[in-house]
Amino acid sequence: xxIIAIYSSKGGVGKTATAVNLSxxxxxxxxxxxxxxxxxxxxxxYYYRIRAKESFxxxxxxxxxxxxxxxxxxxxxxxxxxAHFSFRNLDIALDDRGGSAKExxxxxxxxxxxxxxxxxxxxxxxxxxxxxxxxxADMVVTPVIPTTLSILSFAQLIKLxxxxxxxxxxxxxxxxxVDKRKKMHTDxxxxxxxxxxxxxxxxxxxxxxxxxxxxxxxxxVSAAASAAATAYRQLWQEVWxxxxxx
Ligand SMILES: Nc1ncnc2c1ncn2[C@@H]1O[C@H](COP(=O)(O)OP(=O)(O)OP(=O)(O)O)[C@@H](O)[C@H]1O
Ligand SMILES: [Mg+2]
Numbered sequence: 001x002x003i004i005a006i007y008s009s010k011g012g013v014g015k016t017a018t019a020v021n022l023s024x025x026x027x028x029x030x031x032x033x034x035x036x037x038x039x040x041x042x043x044x045x046y047y048y049r050i051r052a053k054e055s056f057x058x059x060x061x062x063x064x065x066x067x068x069x070x071x072x073x074x075x076x077x078x079x080x081x082x083a084h085f086s087f088r089n090l091d092i093a094l095d096d097r098g099g100s101a102k103e104x105x106x107x108x109x110x111x112x113x114x115x116x117x118x119x120x121x122x123x124x125x126x127x128x129x130x131x132x133x134x135x136x137a138d139m140v141v142t143p144v145i146p147t148t149l150s151i152l153s154f155a156q157l158i159k160l161x162x163x164x165x166x167x168x169x170x171x172x173x174x175x176x177x178v179d180k181r182k183k184m185h186t187d188x189x190x191x192x193x194x195x196x197x198x199x200x201x202x203x204x205x206x207x208x209x210x211x212x213x214x215x216x217x218x219x220x221v222s223a224a225a226s227a228a229a230t231a232y233r234q235l236w237q238e239v240w241x242x243x244x245x246x
Contacts, residue, residue: 003138003139004137004243005133005141006018006119008153008154009126015122016047017212018232021229022239023078023119024220030077032077034079035078038123040123044080044121047218048073048074053069058087058089062090062094062103066110066111075221090129099128100132101131101135101164107136126160139170141172142157143173143177143203144175144176151192173199175189178205199242203232208222
């Protein structure tokens, strides 16, 4: 099982849109896929029209008792573990359990025979939970809006990976919400786009992605022939190629 975390310490950069669309593309490519919503806002579950069972909360999650709470989606090969509101205190709970960065790895270990791909939609934080995410993931995919602050937060992530002695090869950034009419975007892409940690695929600023909130479906379903659907499929293929090779 490959664990792919969609992570950035910055909010609103396109993590959930990416997690929702990549999990769909992964499942479509025939891989048994689980999307795990780690964000108490529950947006990934919202897009797939799935809510957590009443009995599910942070306690079960931390015990690694996940299977009874996994829900099927409308799509073949794709399941979802919805977030619970109590996930907002996951950091404190992890801290109470000794502050280890390896808890998440243990929690997901029980799923390894069931799924080929586990995609994590992460909340925007840089905390103990982020350290756990870095340790558990085989690959950390970071959407970066081509602006100075987004680049800075990716630099922070590289620093954190170094501190935890996590191989930098696990990290992969891609430019998100790209608007080629903006000089700042084209300048930043020209400057950083060729760096090793950046993927070639980009996701442009596209209305079809915004409309996911209305249709509550991956773009490949609500707008099958759209540029957005094609762009996420390409991103998925590049992520998978890189994840398998490293
Ligand atoms: N490529 C895109 N083009 C246009 N709008 C986008 C794109 N990607 C995301 N959005 C929109 O931007 C907003 C933020 O996206 P999203 O929720 O995916 O970000 P996030 O990083 O998960 O945010 P948070 O940190 O709050 O979890 C949403 O309204 C979403 O529909
Ligand atoms: Mg999100």
